[in-house]
Amino acid sequence: QLQLVESGGGLVQPGGSLRLSCTPSRFGGGYYAIGWFRQAPGKDREGVSCINSSGENTNYADSVKGRFTISRDNAKNTVYLQMNSLKPDDTGVYYCAASPTWSGTRCHDRSNYPYWGQGTQVTVSS
Secondary structure (H helix, E strand, O other): OOOEEEEOOEEEOOOOOEEEEEEEOOOOHHHOEEEEEEEOOOOOOEEEEEEOOOOOOEEEOOOOOOOEEEEEEOOOOEEEEEEOOOOHHHOEEEEEEEEOOOOHHHOOOHHHOOEEEOOEEEEEOO
């Protein structure tokens, strides 16, 4: 069973930046596509960004394009989500998820991911 651990969340002012990290519990996580999702209070969990196992393919939700960047360092077994120009609407619990297959443009569909982390809270507020 692959487990994922997210870190890097916190409280930031509007316009600020945070970098989230997602680390699989065992080496070999580089074989998995990774998706970042978020869930705001009272709302459904939505896809934010995703990356294939090699890092060559990425995808972003329209709401974060130009502000968020997903990347991975397979030597460090870690996937990152750099979040810039944060807005209050970005507030929520951010989850990373892993899949053994790359779903392309459907990578924001959470049903594609069998493995999930526990989430890290991101709060954007002045």
